[in-house]
Structure formats: structure tokens, C-alpha cells
Amino acid sequence: MPVDPPADSRTSATRRARDGFVASLALVPSVFVYGTVFGGLAVQAGLRPLEVWAMSLLVFAGAAQFVAVPMLEAGASPLAIVLTTYVVNMRHYLMAATLAPAFRGFPRAWLALVAHWINDESFAVAVARRHPVDPWVYLGSAAAVAGAFLGGVPVGTHLGGLVADPARWGLDFAFPAVFLALGVVQLRAPTDWLVAVASGALATAVALMAPGHWHIVVAGVVVSGTAALVVPPEAP
């Protein structure tokens, strides 16, 4: 696998970033609406708008934020909320490891900043769009996702969630749809299918047995790790 195929170096960084941005537009309406829903819920739970904006900007992890707000409302201990956040976000380790080789040669200060914007949706877009992952496609996608989320939150803290029940409009389904669609386009070799099916099945089983957010990390590590040990390296 070449580190940087010549085709990619010919296209400018701006164009590749735009490609990532445009590829992420499918998600913008859902991410925006969920931003407003989060803003609305958090204010209803007793947080001040400034606190909600700060959390969205500094934590920038939708799933963890949706989990934390009801815990805050219920008066859970700060330690419990922080630990839960950590567990919910452990999947970022896998994404960071996968994205890292694409960022070789970037200044470390850049990497420290880029890291903050790692999110499920941009990871999915970046890994599916180019082989190997293109850092600019990823950054373009992160801009679209971050813009939609951080744009939605203040709307929600002031107007309430724009849509009372996003699921009624199928907007909740945009997330699994993107993950699934971007997974499907990557299936080439029979081993790819085996890994994908095994991981989906294991994740579902873990989610059923251990509610919470362990299933992504457990299935991601166990299945990809096992396959990496079994499949010879440098397989096509």
C-alpha cells in the first residue's frame, strides 16, 4: 500500500478538503438537528447556555454529551460522569490509530489540534473515501460535522430542539445509514466481509448483554485484532 499515491499529490489540499466536506453533507441535516436537540435538552436539564456551548466546543462528542446531561440533572457525582464520558469515548483510540498514518509530516501542534475534532462521522467518511486515508478529506469532513453540530447547539439552547422527535422524521437513522453505507463500499476481499459481519454481530451481542457503550470498543478491538493475527500482513 503506497503511503501517498501520485494521483493524490496532484489534487490540491483545498480540493481534497472540499471533497471531504461535500461527502459529509449527507450528515449535516441530522447532525444539525441533533445539535439543536442537545442544546434544548441541556437547557431543560438546568444547564446555562454558556455551559452548554462550552461543553459542546470543549468535549465535542455528541454521544457522551447526551449521556452526561441527564446524569448532571440527576445529580450524579462528577467522577461518575467523567468516567462514563471516558468509556463512551474510548472508541476514539481506534479511530485515532487508524487516522494517524495519514497525518505523517504534519507539525505536532497541528496534530494536537486536529485530534480534538475526531468524530465518528468524519472517520467513516475519511476511511471510505480514499485508500489510504487522506488527511485533507478528513479535515474537510470534520469542518462540515463540527460546523453542523456547533451551529445546531446555540439554536437549540435558544429555541429548543428544532424537531420535537427527530426519530419521527427518520433523522436518527442517518447515523447508522452513513456507517453502514461507508462500511459496505469498503468490502472487497472475503476477509473484509468476515471481519465486518463478525464485528457487527459481536457488537450487537455485547450491546444486548452489557448496555452502555462498550460494544464498539470491544468488537472493534477483538475482531480487527484477531483478523490481523490470522490474515498475513500486506494482504491485498
Add this chain to the structure above:
Amino acid sequence: MRTDVWLVIAGMAVVTYLTRAPLLLALARRPLPPRLRSWLRLIPLAVLPALALPLILVDEGRLVASPAHPPLWGAVVVFALAGLRVNLLATVAAAVATVAALRALG
């Protein structure tokens, strides 16, 4: 209460950053051994279905795999369109519309 909220936000921000930055910084530096590279190539193949399938098949801690469950049909639409390499925006729009329509009918 207020200090607590800011304390929680700060704590959440720190632990979340600790899940994102260390491996991005560490693994971007040097060429990776082949075995690690092939592992990294397999991670998206494992993580994407692990993100997607429980969102489709698990509802409030229960397995929902009956044909009356709209997300199942949404997933069929995604599979068909993504398999035909229809673009992502159209695929997601069709799947969302399918799920919304089935929920409206149900």
C-alpha cells in the same frame, strides 16, 4: 452546583482529549511495521459495522429483528444503494425517507 458543572465539563473535555490525541500523535511519527499497518487497515472494517448494527438491531436493550421494525428496511435500502455505488447523500436520504415513511404508516 455551578462549580460542579464547570468541573464536570473540564473533566469531560480532558478525558475525551485523552482518547483522541495520544495515538494520533504517537502513530503519525514513524513508518509502521506491516503487521500493525494491516491491523489499522482492518479497524474501519470492524468499527463501522460495530457502530451501525446495534443502532439498527438493538432498541432499549432488546433485539428487534422483526419486519415491522422500520430501521431494518432502512438498512436494506442502504445495502442495496451502497452496493450499487449510489452516492452517499442519495443513499442516506432514501434510507431516512424509508424509515420515516414506515414509522408514519406504522
